[in-house]
Amino acid sequence: MKSFNPPVRTLMGPGPADVHPRILSAMARPTIGHLDPAFVGMMDETKEGLKAIFKTENELTMPVSAPGSAGMETCFANLVEPNDKVIVCINGVFGMRMKENITRLGGEAIVVEDDWGHAVSTDKVEQALKDNPEAKILAFVHAETSTGAQSDAKTLCKLAHQYDCITIVDAVTSLGGTELRVDEWEIDAIYSGTQKCLSAMPGISPISFNERALTKVKNRKSPVTSWFLDLNLVMGYWGEGAKRTYHHTAPVNTLYGLHESLVMILEEGIENSWARHQSNHELLRDGLEVMGINFLVNEKDRLPQLNSVFIPEGIDDAQVRAILLNDYNLEIGAGLGAYAGKVWRIGLMGYASRKENIALCLSALGDALGR
Ligand SMILES: *Cc1c(COP(=O)(O)O)cnc(C)c1O
16 A cells, blocks of 8 residues: 545535645644543634534534534434424435434424425425424425525524424535524524535534423433434533543544634634625626526525536536546536436535636636537
8 A cells, every 4th residue: 555645626516625724734733632631622612613603602512523414313313203293395415314314213204395406495394384283393404515505594493483393404515605593593403514615624513402402302202312423422522621521532633623614714704704605606607607507596595605507508517527627626516316417516615615716617617618
């Protein structure tokens, strides 16, 4: 074996996105013990930084030591009990995974379906809440990375509470890239990921639970079936400094990376980060439209950080993406499901959301299409 030296790419797909050099160098700092007082201080700062970017005061706000999918599983494993009725919105790949989590936990999934590329219909959700008064939870994806559609989290949470449901929200792609206000919108349980709009490495899932969600966890009739993700145990590790006890070994250097990413977002200002993602989306959109390339999602529901665009007639999907990768070191995403071979997914997430990347993407695409 030899050392692995990856090629230097520009990552403009659905994630991971480009990692900022400051975050890469933070991760190369010396590993210390995960119960070292210096590390414990950094853990507390990380929790405070996450509260700031989630816009929440929730005491239970912390990074799960595993990727976004583990944050998803943490929410469902702690909140869903056997036979619980859960209304789940499916308008892309990640809603389907939510449903899979519910049924594997013995819950009953009531599916509200919308076409891929569309936002979740608040009317359909209201009807499902009316039709299922025993439902306990509403689960939906805020930013569907499989299509680039954004749903109205604020309205969906308000509806859920009118019908006595708590909410589980997937914010893996929205956190840092688009408006998100956990306390103001009364989101009960939320999970995200570090490799999308936080400019950081893959592998960590920030989560936040409010009192309403924690009460449901504490009043469970049956224990959480996952030992690793049981919040009753994890909180003993991520709780206040003095009470900290060994649960698992935190990914020490990866958390240095998350900490640096939070420092950087708070330097920029979270609202400024949302605004940067929006203005860069508009710049890319204008350039693509000049080339005659159209968007899958209507303007109102479009995510600025994930641009799904139709592949022009007669163009070979794989050939174009190969030219971008081999000649320009540029990665964009392929379409999924029914949109495989029909759309490209161009990410402008975190550190990848920069003007020079847009210029590179437009000129590389122009070259590849011309060829
Ligand atoms: C990427 C993503 C996930 C999964 O995150 P991983 O870190 O890949 O496990 C979940 N939901 C959405 C909306 C995502 O974009």
